[in-house]
Amino acid sequence: MKIPICLVVNGERHELEAGPQETLVEILRERLHLTGTKEGCGIGDCGTCIVLMDGVPVNSCLVLAGDLQGRQVLTIEGLDEDGKLHPLQESFLEKGAVQCGFCTPAMILSAKSLLDRDPAAGEEEIKRALSGSLCRCGSYKKIVEAVQAAGEKMGGKRQ
Amino acid sequence: MKRIRPFRYVEAFTVREALEILAEEKEGAYPLAGGTDLLVRMKRGDLAPRALVNLKRIPGLDGIDAGAGGDIRIGALAPIAAIVDAPLFSAGQRVLAEAAGVLGSPAIRNLGTLGGNIGRASPACDMAPSLMVLQARVLVEGLRGKREIGIGEFFKGPGSTVLDPGELIISFLLPSPASGTGAAYERVGRREGMDCALVGVAASVTLSGNDRELKDARVTLAAVAPVPLQARRAEEVLLSGPLTEARIGEAARAAAADCFPISDMRASGAYRREMVRVLTCRAVARALRSAEGGKD
Numbered sequence: 250m251k252i253p254i255c256l257v258v259n260g261e262r263h264e265l266e267a268g269p270q271e272t273l274v275e276i277l278r279e280r281l282h283l284t285g286t287k288e289g290c291g292i293g294d295c296g297t298c299i300v301l302m303d304g305v306p307v308n309s310c311l312v313l314a315g316d317l318q319g320r321q322v323l324t325i326e327g328l329d330e331d332g333k334l335h336p337l338q339e340s341f342l343e344k345g346a347v348q349c350g351f352c353t354p355a356m357i358l359s360a361k362s363l364l365d366r367d368p369a370a371g372e373e374e375i376k377r378a379l380s381g382s383l384c385r386c387g388s389y390k391k392i393v394e395a396v397q398a399a400g401e402k403m404g405g406k407r408q
Numbered sequence: 409m410k411r412i413r414p415f416r417y418v419e420a421f422t423v424r425e426a427l428e429i430l431a432e433e434k435e436g437a438y439p440l441a442g443g444t445d446l447l448v449r450m451k452r453g454d455l456a457p458r459a460l461v462n463l464k465r466i467p468g469l470d471g472i473d474a475g476a477g478g479d480i481r482i483g484a485l486a487p488i489a490a491i492v493d494a495p496l497f498s499a500g501q502r503v504l505a506e507a508a509g510v511l512g513s514p515a516i517r518n519l520g521t522l523g524g525n526i527g528r529a530s531p532a533c534d535m536a537p538s539l540m541v542l543q544a545r546v547l548v549e550g551l552r553g554k555r556e557i558g559i560g561e562f563f564k565g566p567g568s569t570v571l572d573p574g575e576l577i578i579s580f581l582l583p584s585p586a587s588g589t590g591a592a593y594e595r596v597g598r599r600e601g602m603d604c605a606l607v608g609v610a611a612s613v614t615l616s617g618n619d620r621e622l623k624d625a626r627v628t629l630a631a632v633a634p635v636p637l638q639a640r641r642a643e644e645v646l647l648s649g650p651l652t653e654a655r656i657g658e659a660a661r662a663a664a665a666d667c668f669p670i671s672d673m674r675a676s677g678a679y680r681r682e683m684v685r686v687l688t689c690r691a692v693a694r695a696l697r698s699a700e701g702g703k704d
Contacts, residue, residue: 250416252417269415269460270412270413274409279409292451292452293444293516296515306514308444308519311443311448312443313412313417313440313462315417315419316464359514381512381514
């Protein structure tokens with residue numbers, strides 16, 4: 250059994266047929282070859298596979314093909330504009346917030362969803378927004394610093 | 409890549425249609441809401457449904473709106489994230505938003521639904537204690553018709569509810585709490601994000617009249633019994649006189665004495681029992697401050 254789906258990933262429209270048991274992370278990695286999205290635990294615990302769906306973070310390992318019809322998905326590959334890195338990507342590099350890099354796409358996308366709403370988000374809000382992703386290198390401190398720095402670049406003014 | 413075994417996928421466009429498909433497929437079919445629990449069990453191999461019936465195409469099942477008679481109606485498919493931000497809640501009802509705000513993670517809250525969280529009937533369910541102090545009713549529908557069930561009577565055991573096979577949760581009805589009601593939810597996990605509750609405690613307090621006399625008090629506990637538990641003796645203690653710190657402490661000890669915590673890899677039973685005492689004190693104190701008109 251295959252179901253037809255039409256979705257927009259990083260601004261590009263895709264029409265494909267998928268098995269109903271296929272999850273968004275499978276479709277992104279294996280059909281669209283967007284391997285920036287990583288699968289960690291596969292059961293919604295580690296948050297490594299987080300992408301933005303209609304602007305909000307979701308665990309792509311827990312979204313079935315049938316729920317993708319008409320959706321807008323943003324992955325880490327869609328963040329730069331004409332080769333220019335997003336402020337979050339720049340800040341992650343500047344602050345050294347990347348060690349092994351496995352959690353980085355999810356951290357950056359969760360952070361984007363927060364900063365798009367509130368570029369002035371403080372440390373506690375940032376920690377809460379990123380609480381669904383594990384970093385086994387333990388780079389949390391630098392990740393939070395990088396998100397704060399990106400927020401400032403995006404126009405957020407802290408008191 | 410953790411994969412799911414193939415299944416027949418059906419989209420229902422009305423509740424009736426969903427009920428008919430579920431009845432046809434009998435035990436082999438599961439309703440699909442947020443999927444944050446169902447897909448995990450399928451990936452782990454604990455469940456291998458023949459068919460999934462996706463409920464998300466049914467219009468109106470995910471709304472949060474003013475229902476009849478001053479009730480607030482929360483559709484079964486309302487995402488947990490929508491409950492965190494729901495503007496309709498009165499001061500006394502905001503305890504439900506508070507509980508929603510500590511469930512899982514932001515990404516899980518965007519997917520998971522209230523109906524799924526309650527229908528799963530996990531003893532550690534974060535949403536049940538608040539629904540219980542708010543005396544919510546669960547509207548369910550089967551092929552034989554609709555019925556309302558008090559949330560306190562809804563759970564039978566871990567993973568088990570009073571729903572008949574083929575019945576679906578349609579919505580939750582929150583009655584408007586009496587004026588002068590404050591409520592709070594306290595929980596501990598091993599860490600703040602993405603951990604199921606070791607203990608969750610919801611409390612509500614209603615004060616009335618110029619003398620701010622205590623009219624009602626409710627305490628409910630999660631993760632310390634096979635089902636979410638109303639701490640009746642703690643409520644009786646609270647209602648037996650003025651709400652002094654000593655009385656709140658005595659009620660908290662009663663709540664701790666009356667629950668049935670297990671020991672597992674997350675925490676010992678003794679630790680959970682002590683946390684029931686601590687969190688009951690905190691939740692009642694915060695509910696009282698809120699009822700007295702303080703911010704919290």
